[in-house]
Amino acid sequence: MPFRPALYLIYTLPLPLLVVSLLLGPADTVNGNQILTWLTETLFSQAPSASNELVRTIILDVRLPRVILAFLVGAALSVSGNALQAMFRNPLVDPYLLGLSSGSAFGAALALATSWMPLQLSAFSFGIVAVGSSYFLARTRKSVTVISLILSGIIVSGIFTSLLTVVQFLTDPFRLQTIVHWTMGNLHNASWAKLRSAAPGILLAMGWLLLFRWRMNVLAVGEEETRAVGLNPEHQKLFILIPATLAASASVAVAGVIGLVGLVVPHMTRILLGPDNTRSLPASLALGGSFLLLVDDCSRITASFEIPIGIFTTLIGGPFFIFLLRKSRLGWEV
Amino acid sequence: MTHLLEGNHLQFSYGSREILKEVNIQVRQGQLTVILGKNGSGKSTLLKIMAGLLKPESGTLRIMGRDLNRLSLSERAKIIGYLPQFHRPVFPFSVEDVVLTGRASHVKLIPREKDCSIALRALERVGISELRSRPFTELSGGEQQLVMIARVLAQEPKLILLDEPTAHLDFPNQARLLRLLREFVVSELAVVAVLHDPNIAFLHGDRFIFMGNGQIEAWDSSQEPWDADILTRVYGSRVHSIPYRGRALIIPAVDPE
Numbered sequence: 275m276p277f278r279p280a281l282y283l284i285y286t287l288p289l290p291l292l293v294v295s296l297l298l299g300p301a302d303t304v305n306g307n308q309i310l311t312w313l314t315e316t317l318f319s320q321a322p323s324a325s326n327e328l329v330r331t332i333i334l335d336v337r338l339p340r341v342i343l344a345f346l347v348g349a350a351l352s353v354s355g356n357a358l359q360a361m362f363r364n365p366l367v368d369p370y371l372l373g374l375s376s377g378s379a380f381g382a383a384l385a386l387a388t389s390w391m392p393l394q395l396s397a398f399s400f401g402i403v404a405v406g407s408s409y410f411l412a413r414t415r416k417s418v419t420v421i422s423l424i425l426s427g428i429i430v431s432g433i434f435t436s437l438l439t440v441v442q443f444l445t446d447p448f449r450l451q452t453i454v455h456w457t458m459g460n461l462h463n464a465s466w467a468k469l470r471s472a473a474p475g476i477l478l479a480m481g482w483l484l485l486f487r488w489r490m491n492v493l494a495v496g497e498e499e500t501r502a503v504g505l506n507p508e509h510q511k512l513f514i515l516i517p518a519t520l521a522a523s524a525s526v527a528v529a530g531v532i533g534l535v536g537l538v539v540p541h542m543t544r545i546l547l548g549p550d551n552t553r554s555l556p557a558s559l560a561l562g563g564s565f566l567l568l569v570d571d572c573s574r575i576t577a578s579f580e581i582p583i584g585i586f587t588t589l590i591g592g593p594f595f596i597f598l599l600r601k602s603r604l605g606w607e608v
Numbered sequence: 609m610t611h612l613l614e615g616n617h618l619q620f621s622y623g624s625r626e627i628l629k630e631v632n633i634q635v636r637q638g639q640l641t642v643i644l645g646k647n648g649s650g651k652s653t654l655l656k657i658m659a660g661l662l663k664p665e666s667g668t669l670r671i672m673g674r675d676l677n678r679l680s681l682s683e684r685a686k687i688i689g690y691l692p693q694f695h696r697p698v699f700p701f702s703v704e705d706v707v708l709t710g711r712a713s714h715v716k717l718i719p720r721e722k723d724c725s726i727a728l729r730a731l732e733r734v735g736i737s738e739l740r741s742r743p744f745t746e747l748s749g750g751e752q753q754l755v756m757i758a759r760v761l762a763q764e765p766k767l768i769l770l771d772e773p774t775a776h777l778d779f780p781n782q783a784r785l786l787r788l789l790r791e792f793v794v795s796e797l798a799v800v801a802v803l804h805d806p807n808i809a810f811l812h813g814d815r816f817i818f819m820g821n822g823q824i825e826a827w828d829s830s831q832e833p834w835d836a837d838i839l840t841r842v843y844g845s846r847v848h849s850i851p852y853r854g855r856a857l858i859i860p861a862v863d864p865e
Contacts (some may be wrong), residue, residue: 363698488718492709494699498692501661503763504685504713549699552718 280546284557287564288345296333298571309333329567340464343472344570344583345563347529348539350476350521352562353555356543357483357538360490360551361514362420368537369522372423373430377404380438383453386430387445388590393456394471394527401523404430409515415510459584474530477520479521480559486513490551503512532566532584534591539565541598565591603606612637612767612798613658613676618667620650620657627653629663629822634697635767640793641800642809645819646843651802652693652771654819658800659690659769672766685713689765691756693772700743703755709732710762723762730761734788750781757788768792770801774808806858810834818842834858 297309312329354369362371370376381400386392411426412418438457442450489510492500497507522536542565543557566587573586613635620628627650627735635641635658643651656662657669660676669676669689679687689710707730711723731737736754739747744755753773759766770789774782786808789799793814804811809816816833818825820842827833836849846861 287759295720360699485717488715489712491701491705492712494701495706495709496692498661499709500712501681502659502685503710503759504682505679535742549701550705 281557284546284560284564285544287486288560288567291564291567292341292345295567295571296337298575299332299337309363310493335466338367339466339469340461340570341567343469343528344461344567345524346469346473346476347532348535348566348569349559349563350480350525351532351536352539352543352558352565353480353483354518354522354525356540356551356555356558356590357487357514357518358536359492359540360494361511361518362424363494364420364424367424367542368534370531370533370536372408372427372519373404374519374522375436375526375531376431376434376438377401378523379457379531380404380434380441380526382440382456382530383438383445384458386453387441387449398523398527400434401526404434405515405519405523418511426559429494447468455582456530457584458582459530459587460580460582461529462580468528472524475524476521479517479524482517483514483521484555484559486510486517487555489552490552490555494549494551505593530582530584533588533603534595535562535566535587538591538595538598541595545598611635613669613671615658615664615669618657618664618669620662620664622653623664626822628657628824631667631824633658633824633826635798635800635819636815637766637798638793638796639798639814640789640812641798641815641817642813643800643802643817644806644809644820644842649819650822651819654817654824655690655769655771655800655802659688660684661690668678682713685763685765688767688769689760689763690769691760691771691773693713696731697759698745700745702741703731703736703744703747704728706744706755707758707762710759713763714793726764727762730758731755733761733791734758749776750778753777753781753785754788757785758799761792765797767798767800772802772804774803774805783807793848796823806834806839810855810858811853829855832856 297306308329312326312333315323315326316330351369355367358369358371359365359367376396378401380394382397384400385396390396395577408423408427408430410417411430412422414422442453445453474541489505492503492505493507493510493514500507500510525532539562540554541560543554543561547553547557566583569586569590570583571584572590573581613633613756615631615633618628618631618633624764633654643654645651653662657664660669660679663677671679676684691743707727708719708723710730711719711727715723728740731740731823734754734757736751736758739751741753744752747755753776757770757773773785777785789801790812792799814829816829818827818833825842833839834849836847839847839849839858848859848861849856850859
């Protein structure tokens with residue numbers, strides 16, 4: 275049964291965290307006092323002074339889109355991970371399992387090396403292409419088994435990773451550095467434009483997955499059992515795979531490969547709230563958003579230069595995950 | 609008595625191996641029908657065909673007068689509840705959540721209050737209400753089987769098909785399960801179960817279907833199918849039949865001839 279304080283914490287955490295995150299940043303640029311004067315000036319409609327114009331820009335055009343983007347990306351990866359774990363009936367699944375990350379990384383690298391297509395579009399498309407090919411490779415006689423999906427995912431991942439290496443090998447050192455940086459995940463060049471390009475896809479996909487969250491419970495009982503109660507498991511798997519891929523690809527396209535979030539956060543919500551997806555999916559959304567926001571805050575305040583967030587999620591998430599694994603029985607029969 | 613399910617001239621084979629040759633079958637309301645036969649005689653296949661999960665190569669199958677293979681999955685699920693042979697649970701869902709998934713054909717996207725109360729009633733009917741918030745994965749095999757039966761009940765079908773429901777169950781649990789099936793039958797459900805053990809079958813069943821060589825033979829309990837000669841022919845090895853409470857207990861003969 276749900277542990278109530280955890281439930282309240284998960285859903286009340288995001289808002290204060292969003293506000294606090296707006297106030298954080300390299301300390302010497304904008305401090306609390308300046309923000310306060312800016313706020314009072316704006317609220318009481320005085321003519322803006324030049325220094326306040328700077329504060330305004332930093333808060334509204336630099337930090338706000340970044341904070342929202344961090345939350346959205348964290349939420350999307352977690353919801354996607356949670357949904358795919360339920361669909362695959364496997365706790366070790368994350369959104370990158372079916373080759374999405376290596377496909378996107380290849381797409382991004384190709385765009386950076388040749389400028390054949392806008393970076394985000396290329397990363398997004400190749401992410402979808404990778405998952406799509408994993409799915410169709412695994413498809414035999416109109417059905418897709420979990421094992422064949424996982425195997426084809428490994429193959430497709432491998433192929434795209436090799437292709438990525440080819441691009442990296444052929445490209446010049448300056449572009450190579452950009453490619454490597456992109457694959458490590460980044461939020462520091464977040465902008466309203468990026469947010470506008472990613473948010474519709476992410477929100478649509480998350481809404482879709484939330485609507486189908488109970489179906490994940492049905493599917494998790496077993497495939498033949500799903501068919502017996504009147505749902506076609508092949509259709510249900512697609513209904514989950516498509517939005518989960520959409521959410522994760524849109525995130526990766528805009529923020530690069532951010533590892534472990536999609537694996538760790540769903541585990542955390544299940545430990546706190548149990549395996550029922552009607553509860554854990556919305557909780558993964560809230561907790562995933564908060565988690566990435568928090569990690570991004572850490573990366574912004576600990577160093578004056580930007581450490582790619584993908585490195586941080588792994589450095590913080592990894593040990594934390596091991597701690598969780600050791601502390602609690604995850605309740606998985608693997 | 610009306611036929612709830614009626615199959616005519618059913619034909620099915622796996623590759624070159626014929627499982628059903630021109631088979632006719634009827635299932636009646638308010639009866640417990642048992643399918644018996646040797647391993648590999650096609651008991652589970654017949655059950656899956658009756659559930660609409662496998663399509664017969666030829667022949668017709670009608671449920672309540674409608675063509676079974678024309679019904680959508682969810683229409684079918686409202687009439688037929690099917691419990692597959694194996695279920696490997698992965699998630700520690702609560703018993704209540706597992707039973708609730710039986711409502712899938714009635715639920716649009718998220719179950720309502722009504723669905724939850726039907727699930728609870730199903731648990732009550734099976735007599736395991738006290739398990740409702742226990743994690744499914746921590747239950748014994750017998751308890752899990754009872755939960756899956758409650759899940760079928762929550763589906764509110766007219767016909768329940770069970771594939772070896774007593775497998776992995778100990779003695780008292782087998783008896784408990786069969787008594788439960790009897791209760792379902794009394795309340796006008798039709799139950800068809802594949803069973804290994806002819807003794808349990810004969811003690812509790814109303815109608816018996818023997819399978820072998822692509823043919824079936826159907827017997828009512830009034831025709832006393834526990835006759836040793838019939839069974840010896842069906843099983844292909846000698847059995848003795850010992851009268852018990854108007855029916856019979858079956859034991860394999862010690863010496864083959």
